Amino acid sequence: MWHSLDDNDNAAAATTMEISGDIPDSTDWLNTPLKDFAQLENVLHCQICKEFYNCPMLTSCSHSFCSKCIRSSLSADGRCPACRTVDQASKLRNNWALEEVVATFLAARPKAISVARREQEQAQYSSRPGKRKRVVLDSDEVEESSRTTRSKSRKMAASQTSNPDVVDVDDSEGDDGAYEPEAVPDDGLVECPLGCGKRMKVEQVEPHLDRCDEEKELAQKANSRKSATLANRTIDRQSPRPQDRLAELNYSLLREQPMRKKLEELGIPGWGSKQLMVRRHTEWVNLWNANCDSTQPRTKRELLHDLDSWERTQGGKAPTASNMSTNIMRKDFDGDGWANKNKDEFSRLIADARRKKSNPESTPDQSKVDTGDEFAKPALDGDENSSPHFDSAGTNPPTSQKQSSSPYANNPDAMASIREKVEAANAGRHIEPLMNQGFENTALNATKDSTSSQPAHAHTSVLNPATPSVPGTENKAMMSDGFRQVREVSNDEHAVNQRTGSPARKVPMFELPSEPVNDIDGAGDGTHV
Amino acid sequence: MAGMSGKRLQKELAKIQGVLPPGITLVSAPDLQTWHMDLRILDNPLYPPHDHYRLKFSFSKNYPIEAPEVVFLRLTTDPRRDIPIHPHIYSNGIICLDLLDAQGWSPVHNVESICISIQSMLASNTKDERPPGDAEFVRSNRARPRDINFLYHDPSV
Numbered sequence: 001m002w003h004s005l006d007d008n009d010n011a012a013a014a015t016t017m018e019i020s021g022d023i024p025d026s027t028d029w030l031n032t033p034l035k036d037f038a039q040l041e042n043v044l045h046c047q048i049c050k051e052f053y054n055c056p057m058l059t060s061c062s063h064s065f066c067s068k069c070i071r072s073s074l075s076a077d078g079r080c081p082a083c084r085t086v087d088q089a090s091k092l093r094n095n096w097a098l099e100e101v102v103a104t105f106l107a108a109r110p111k112a113i114s115v116a117r118r119e120q121e122q123a124q125y126s127s128r129p130g131k132r133k134r135v136v137l138d139s140d141e142v143e144e145s146s147r148t149t150r151s152k153s154r155k156m157a158a159s160q161t162s163n164p165d166v167v168d169v170d171d172s173e174g175d176d177g178a179y180e181p182e183a184v185p186d187d188g189l190v191e192c193p194l195g196c197g198k199r200m201k202v203e204q205v206e207p208h209l210d211r212c213d214e215e216k217e218l219a220q221k222a223n224s225r226k227s228a229t230l231a232n233r234t235i236d237r238q239s240p241r242p243q244d245r246l247a248e249l250n251y252s253l254l255r256e257q258p259m260r261k262k263l264e265e266l267g268i269p270g271w272g273s274k275q276l277m278v279r280r281h282t283e284w285v286n287l288w289n290a291n292c293d294s295t296q297p298r299t300k301r302e303l304l305h306d307l308d309s310w311e312r313t314q315g316g317k318a319p320t321a322s323n324m325s326t327n328i329m330r331k332d333f334d335g336d337g338w339a340n341k342n343k344d345e346f347s348r349l350i351a352d353a354r355r356k357k358s359n360p361e362s363t364p365d366q367s368k369v370d371t372g373d374e375f376a377k378p379a380l381d382g383d384e385n386s387s388p389h390f391d392s393a394g395t396n397p398p399t400s401q402k403q404s405s406s407p408y409a410n411n412p413d414a415m416a417s418i419r420e421k422v423e424a425a426n427a428g429r430h431i432e433p434l435m436n437q438g439f440e441n442t443a444l445n446a447t448k449d450s451t452s453s454q455p456a457h458a459h460t461s462v463l464n465p466a467t468p469s470v471p472g473t474e475n476k477a478m479m480s481d482g483f484r485q486v487r488e489v490s491n492d493e494h495a496v497n498q499r500t501g502s503p504a505r506k507v508p509m510f511e512l513p514s515e516p517v518n519d520i521d522g523a524g525d526g527t528h529v
Numbered sequence: 530m531a532g533m534s535g536k537r538l539q540k541e542l543a544k545i546q547g548v549l550p551p552g553i554t555l556v557s558a559p560d561l562q563t564w565h566m567d568l569r570i571l572d573n574p575l576y577p578p579h580d581h582y583r584l585k586f587s588f589s590k591n592y593p594i595e596a597p598e599v600v601f602l603r604l605t606t607d608p609r610r611d612i613p614i615h616p617h618i619y620s621n622g623i624i625c626l627d628l629l630d631a632q633g634w635s636p637v638h639n640v641e642s643i644c645i646s647i648q649s650m651l652a653s654n655t656k657d658e659r660p661p662g663d664a665e666f667v668r669s670n671r672a673r674p675r676d677i678n679f680l681y682h683d684p685s686v
Contacts, residue, residue, distance in 0.1 A: 025540075027547065047637040048593055049533055050540045069533075073636050076594045081635040314590045 024109065032116035033123070041109075044102050048073060048081060053102045055294045057092040061085040064095050067290035075248070075282050089248070089286075094293055245289045251278045267300070268307060272316045283310050534592040535561050541639050553644045556583065563587050565602070566644055567610075570651045576613055583610035584647065585622075586640060596634035598674050599624060599643060616656050621667045623674050625660065626650065 026041040046053050048069035055067040063082040065073070073081050074089045249262070256274045263270040263277055268284050270277065287303050287310075311317050339346070538561040545555050552569035564586040570576035587598040601622035604610040612618060617625040627633030628646050660666070670677070 025543065027544075048537075050537050050639075069636070072533075072594050076591075077631065077634075079635070081637045084635065318590070 028113055029116065032113075032120045034112065034116040034119075037112070037116070041105070044105055052106060053095075053098055055290065056095040056098045056102070057293060058095045059085075059087050060091050061087065064098055067092070067293040068286060071286040071290055072283075075286060089289065090245075092293070099295070245292045246285045248285055249281065251281075268304070269311070276316050280307070280311070280315055283307060283315070533594075534588060534590050537593055538588060541641070545640060549641065550645060550648075552648060553641070561588065564640065566640070568644060568648055568651075570613070570648060573652045573654065575654060575657055576651060581608070581610060582613050582651075584644065586643075593636040593639070596629050596631060596638075597640075597643070599629050599647070600674060613651055614657055614659060615651055615654050616658055616660055617650070618660070619663050619666055619670075620659055621670070623666075623670070623677070629674070 026038040026045070029035050029038040029041065044052055046056070046064075046066040046069055048065050051066070053064065053066055056064045057067045057070055058064055059070065059080045061080050061083050063080055065081065070081075070092060071089050074087060078086060078088070080087050246266075251259070254262070256277075259274055259277050259281075260270040263281060266281075266284065268280060272280070284303075284307055287306055291297050291303055542558055542561075542564075545558075549555070552571050554567045554569075556565040556567050558564040566584045566586065567581045568584055569578060569581055571578055576582075583602040583604060585600050585602050589595050589597070601612045601618060601624065602610060603612050603622060612620055612622050619625070624647065626647065628638065628643065
């Protein structure tokens with residue numbers, strides 16, 4: 001992994017890190033003589049969250065992770081993330097030694113890193129020819145000869161591998177307050193104007209000022225963490241745990257109502273589906289138990305706040321996954337429910353398709369609408385027939401029979417035709433079902449022709465609910481306007497279908513209702529082939 | 530700790546922007562949900578060393594507890610990217626790798642280790658073929674990669 005990076009590139013990485021705001025990171029060490037500390041810092045990181053261990057727990061297989069991390073992981077798949085051994089959250093044990101190591105390291109880190117950085121800067125400077133080198137030589141002459149080898153080896157350490165011995169000596173030299181006043185004349189360094197006690201070259205003061213506060217803060221934080229840890233542990237030994245761990249529930253045995261009750265007893269929200277409640281309870285148990293493991297337990301209020309932020313990011317109030325994957329069906333999509341809900345629509349579409357198949361002659365009728373054959377003719381009853389559909393289709397979603405039957409009410413010609421049929425029926429002749437009226441190929445009079453074109457109109461207008469509704473009057477000019485709109489709509493429809501009909505199309509599995517399949521085919525054949 | 534994925538991904542991103550193993554490059558990481566990586570296979574004659582393959586990582590809020598979704602992308606515009614031929618990679622880019630499945634995933638993996646795994650899976654490949662039933666799968670599959678139950682029958686990769 002990134003431990004085994006080579007030197008030059010690391011330098012680049014480390015500098016970008018420094019520029020980007022100096023967040024404590026293991027790469028901080030890479031550019032300094034103490035670069036083996038990067039490795040040390042990495043092994044003090046939890047492998048799940050990649051942060052310093054926060055309340056490390058030992059698994060049965062002797063791996064350590066943050067309490068919250070390993071609890072989440074175990075409740076997700078019940079195995080140790082590192083070695084895949086089956087394990088249970090109840091078998092986790094605190095790794096106090098590791099916790100102390102982390103706290104101690106964090107407390108020591110800021111000073112160590114500043115020393116390491118100073119070393120690096122000095123080494124860089126002294127490797128350049130010029131004034132500084134002479135100063136070093138001068139001070140070497142004044143001091144004993146061992147000093148020379150140190151500065152030489154320091155240079156070497158910076159350019160190649162680090163030398164722990166040298167580092168140790170420099171460390172004590174830098175941090176030992178008693179030694180510093182003596183070093184003033186030797187080094188030509190100045191003290192940090194903010195009073196952190198560090199000494200540096202004049203050129204380094206400016207960059208240091210940015211870091212000085214952060215470093216102090218870090219040191220304080222780590223110190224307080226350490227002292228808190230130690231203080232709490234002494235308390236811990238005296239008194240038993242203030243809070244008991246929560247047991248995991250057997251969710252499959254619990255019904256929704258008892259589950260809801262259980263959640264409310266715990267003082268956490270009890271709304272949502274059972275699935276959501278299970279997830280919320282799991283999260284809460286993990287939060288709670290991790291808090292029990294901790295040496296610095298937080299209050300329930302803080303935990304509830306954590307749960308609330310979980311709720312907003314991953315729970316019931318989380319933004320739906322739409323932004324991530326709109327083209328993919330939801331995981332918990334209720335296919336049967338959807339099928340039942342839209343049964344009418346589906347069966348209508350199937351019926352349409354079957355009818356179409358058995359009556360291929362109807363295709364030219366429908367294509368007329370789009371090719372403009374009928375449009376070219378002076379608008380006759382065909383136009384009048386189309387007009388009432390805007391009202392019904394614009395407001396109603398396509399609902400089977402109602403769609404094709406209600407529009408006739410305002411249409412004198414159609415009504416006449418129906419009456420004719422009724423009379424015929426009364427006279428004992430064969431009746432064609434209303435739906436199939438238009439597709440009947442006998443007796444092609446003007447009335448029938450017009451009714452036959454109706455389904456196409458209805459569907460095209462359905463496709464575009466934004467089509468303005470045209471009142472069903474007898475005004476010819478207005479009618480032809482309406483007809484033009486129908487034509488435009490149908491053109492749009494083609495464009496849409498050409499796009500979505502491409503092989504690369506991605507639609508949810510059950511998205512059917514808005515496109516009457518047969519009309520598209522018919523129209524497509526008429527115009528484009 | 531609800532923001533675990535964000536924090537961890539930021540750390541990973543910082544690392545990735547530094548140095549990566551040879552043949553792996555970060556293309557873009559506009560947010561902490563979707564990242565694009567380019568992969569080059571160095572020593573396998575099946576994949577010319579100058580050919581790059583585009584990987585798309587999609588992270589859920591539950592990362593790293595939950596595995597990211599990793600697929601190959603085919604780009605037809607410049608830069609062109611194709612989907613590598615491999616007996617475990619479908620021609621729509623879905624990768625059959627136990628590491629990416631709920632059972633095989635472990636939170637200790639990261640983007641880099643996934644890239645290395647896929648890279649080595651390709652590097653060790655000797656068969657110039659798609660998985661059996663590729664055409665059928667590509668035509669019919671609408672499920673997300675993580676919901677597909679692959680049968681891991683080949684321990685050699």
